[in-house]
Amino acid sequence: MATVRASGLSFAQSRAETTRFATEHRLAGLNLLVAFLALAVGGLMGVLQALQYNKINAYPAIKPVLTGGYYQGLALHGVLNVLVFTTFYIIGWLTFIATRSFDRPLASRRLGWATFGVMTFGLLMAAVPLLMNNATVMFTFYPPLKADALFYIGLTLVVVGTWLLLVNLILTYRAWRAEHPTDRTPLAAWMSMVTMVMWTICTAGVAAEMLFMLIPWSLGLIPGTDPVLARTLFWFTGHPIVYFWLLPAYISWYNFVPKQAGGKLFSDPMARVSFILFLVLSTPIGLHHQITDPGISEIWKLVHAIFTFGVFFPSLLTFFNVVASLEIGGRARGGKGWLAWVFALPWNEPSFTAQALAMILFAFGGAGGLINASYNMNLVVHNTSWISGHFHLTVGTAVTLSFMGVAYWLVPIITGKQLFSKKLALAQAWTWFVGMSLFSHFMHTLGLMGMPRRTDIGAAPYLKPEWSALLVYVGIGAVIMFVSAFLFYLNMVLTLTSKKPATDADYQIPWSKAASGPEDGPVILDRWKPWLAISVVLIVLNYGPTLFQLISTSPFNIP
Amino acid sequence: MMKGNKYAAYLFEVAWILPSVAIPISFLVAIVLTAFVVGIGVPGIGGRIDPKAISTTAPFDKPGVRELAPGRYEVVIIGERFLFTPKQIEVPVGSKVTFIMTSRDVIHGFKIEDSPINVLLVPGQISRVTATFAKPGEYLILCHEYCGPAHHIMAGKIIVK
Numbered sequence A: 001m002a003t004v005r006a007s008g009l010s011f012a013q014s015r016a017e018t019t020r021f022a023t024e025h026r027l028a029g030l031n032l033l034v035a036f037l038a039l040a041v042g043g044l045m046g047v048l049q050a051l052q053y054n055k056i057n058a059y060p061a062i063k064p065v066l067t068g069g070y071y072q073g074l075a076l077h078g079v080l081n082v083l084v085f086t087t088f089y090i091i092g093w094l095t096f097i098a099t100r101s102f103d104r105p106l107a108s109r110r111l112g113w114a115t116f117g118v119m120t121f122g123l124l125m126a127a128v129p130l131l132m133n134n135a136t137v138m139f140t141f142y143p144p145l146k147a148d149a150l151f152y153i154g155l156t157l158v159v160v161g162t163w164l165l166l167v168n169l170i171l172t173y174r175a176w177r178a179e180h181p182t183d184r185t186p187l188a189a190w191m192s193m194v195t196m197v198m199w200t201i202c203t204a205g206v207a208a209e210m211l212f213m214l215i216p217w218s219l220g221l222i223p224g225t226d227p228v229l230a231r232t233l234f235w236f237t238g239h240p241i242v243y244f245w246l247l248p249a250y251i252s253w254y255n256f257v258p259k260q261a262g263g264k265l266f267s268d269p270m271a272r273v274s275f276i277l278f279l280v281l282s283t284p285i286g287l288h289h290q291i292t293d294p295g296i297s298e299i300w301k302l303v304h305a306i307f308t309f310g311v312f313f314p315s316l317l318t319f320f321n322v323v324a325s326l327e328i329g330g331r332a333r334g335g336k337g338w339l340a341w342v343f344a345l346p347w348n349e350p351s352f353t354a355q356a357l358a359m360i361l362f363a364f365g366g367a368g369g370l371i372n373a374s375y376n377m378n379l380v381v382h383n384t385s386w387i388s389g390h391f392h393l394t395v396g397t398a399v400t401l402s403f404m405g406v407a408y409w410l411v412p413i414i415t416g417k418q419l420f421s422k423k424l425a426l427a428q429a430w431t432w433f434v435g436m437s438l439f440s441h442f443m444h445t446l447g448l449m450g451m452p453r454r455t456d457i458g459a460a461p462y463l464k465p466e467w468s469a470l471l472v473y474v475g476i477g478a479v480i481m482f483v484s485a486f487l488f489y490l491n492m493v494l495t496l497t498s499k500k501p502a503t504d505a506d507y508q509i510p511w512s513k514a515a516s517g518p519e520d521g522p523v524i525l526d527r528w529k530p531w532l533a534i535s536v537v538l539i540v541l542n543y544g545p546t547l548f549q550l551i552s553t554s555p556f557n558i559p
Numbered sequence B: 001m002m003k004g005n006k007y008a009a010y011l012f013e014v015a016w017i018l019p020s021v022a023i024p025i026s027f028l029v030a031i032v033l034t035a036f037v038v039g040i041g042v043p044g045i046g047g048r049i050d051p052k053a054i055s056t057t058a059p060f061d062k063p064g065v066r067e068l069a070p071g072r073y074e075v076v077i078i079g080e081r082f083l084f085t086p087k088q089i090e091v092p093v094g095s096k097v098t099f100i101m102t103s104r105d106v107i108h109g110f111k112i113e114d115s116p117i118n119v120l121l122v123p124g125q126i127s128r129v130t131a132t133f134a135k136p137g138e139y140l141i142l143c144h145e146y147c148g149p150a151h152h153i154m155a156g157k158i159i160v161k
Helices: A011-020 A022-053 A069-102 A109-131 A149-179 A187-218 A227-238 A240-255 A268-281 A298-332 A340-344 A350-372 A375-381 A385-415 A422-448 A465-497 A529-553 B003-038 B051-056
Strands: A265-267 A514-516 B064-069 B072-080 B083-085 B088-091 B095-103 B108-112 B118-121 B127-133 B137-142 B155-160
Touching: A011 A022, A022 A069, A022 A109, A022 A385, A022 A465, A069 A109, A069 A149, A069 A187, A069 A240, A069 A385, A109 A149, A149 A187, A187 A227, A187 A240, A187 A268, A187 A529, A227 A240, A227 A529, A240 A268, A240 A298, A240 A350, A240 A385, A265 A268, A265 A298, A268 A298, A268 A514, A268 A529, A298 A340, A298 A350, A298 A375, A298 A529, A298 B003, A350 A375, A350 A385, A350 A422, A375 A385, A375 A422, A375 B003, A375 B118, A385 A422, A385 A465, A422 A465, B051 B095, B064 B088, B072 B088, B072 B108, B095 B108, B095 B118, B118 B127
Parallel strands: A265 A514, B072 B095, B088 B155
Antiparallel strands: B064 B072, B072 B083, B095 B127, B108 B118, B108 B137, B137 B155
16 A cells, blocks of 8 residues: 655645645754765865875965864865765755655654754864864774874764664654554655664664773773774774665665656565665674784684675665666656667756766776675775775765755755756766766776875875876866866855745655555565564674674773 | 566566676685685784883894795884884795784784785784795885874885895
8 A cells, every 4th residue: 555655745735745844854954054064174175185196285275274284184084074974964864754755754853953963062072173183083083093082972972863863763653653554664764764773783883982992091091992893893883884875875766766767666675675685784794894904813804705795785686676767767758779768868857867877886886895895805905095996986976976966856845945057966967977987997096006095195205106197187086076066065055045936846756656566575574673683693693703802802901 | 567577577687686696606706715725815813912012022022034944934023103113124036924013003004015915003913914925026015004194104115036
């Protein structure tokens, strides 16, 4: 039985819905605002790095505001882009999408405001040492590099804030379930919950690292930490965090892009299977980030590598399902042939175009990820610029460009303003695609040539002429992305300040129908306990021995 | 549209899922073969050390190159902000070299170009990795883990001749 959704409503009713969900829309809007402010500063830092690689040194000129130069800028770039931008955007987006999909407001709006309040307070707290060059420890904050305690406490509060959204979604789900005892959970709401459940489980790692080591250590309460244990707890969260970024983009690809492409979702049950696999397999694989660590057994590194190959499978399912959905759309719009239907897709629509381009680059990012996780092959690429090239395709494009694409339809709904210019938005999507392709391709190549990541390479005495020759293209790619980001912000500012109200069509959320609906899948896909049990068992099996070995042998004496 | 075509859709799904399973499995077989038959291993557990007592703990009391047997060498290296000790080492062509390393302060990286040596130096831990140097030449050694404001000057060299 179909659930009631905004798509079944008339234009006038859709507009009226914005009153019913006024609080949820405001929360989503504020989260997106913080997210895009963070991305603006973080992105600007990125351009400065790419210029510095080409010996165009802007750091002396901005020394009064950025005393730590390249490395402080790099810490800001990482923290603001992959921790702040992603987390705030995701919390806003899931608040919007889960409530509209359940077709009911948050169970507790007060808790909704608390979520935003705790996260923002934590962000401001962490921002103080970051901006004062007292937290130049990168977004991975490996001890014994030490930051001011405010940095650790602030980031912990941001994570605690996100947990409150899960509590709110569970309360909302239970209220919905009481009224719909036999219905399948609506896909977008269900996917939002899977994302938050996966995230809450995996953040146990970084929470333990913060509470038992970094916070008491930075406050001087304990004499030392254990660096390998800290790295292990960090990557316990740090690998699944990539799915915390990615799944909200997948939510858009599954629930809205098929409709935007003029078609239907190919298979709802297949989409649910892939999300359950992400829930179960995202966490017990983090050791593949620690292939080069001493103090951890080769066998467990290999086991985690094998499980990482396992989590590649749901991404391949997603690829199949989303491309099949696009094909339904392309053919419905008159496309023909084996592949020529691609040209019949709505390439004049910026939201669609941004996300389709994000998918194309993600295919390369996914393949590269498999290489990174490949046990001894990781030795070729670990800590080289190959890795930076890799995650600029995944979080920097699959996620970021998709989030920008979503913003092109979401911002008009939550602000009631018409998007200023579709043409500008189209130009933005293509320039991001071109700039990132250049940037990422050459970062990958330079990594294979041995260039390290996270290094002020322009000032390094060992900088090689053959690296410099390719760094030119890295710089050009970064400048093109800077132009793209400028077009995005210009469009958003002109949208927010415009006097043109959103049209009736703007208020329509592009919900997709499914060619094969949830009723075609088994009921167990809608149950929680079996999947949670499997997740916990796999985590205990894959992490238990390594954590026990590290904790039982550590003197915790590294100052 | 799909309803009339269920069988075709099913075939497409199978045609996608089979390689989706077979390709990663064949990659894994290749990895396991190179790791355990060819012998390109990754760092493992090398033991712990008190970072305050490095200078008095063997073998770190005498950093440098030691010949164990003809063609078999051991190299002891200490990493600290922002240098490796020793900074430059020399081994004969074709020798099999085991590196035994640790860090005095924060985490450092240790990557030798054009070789499978890529490992972290962590205070409190001993890193132990082995490689054979078959081609003569000068190879750059880099710290590739951010370790502080002068991280980009931390480098060394291995000369194979």
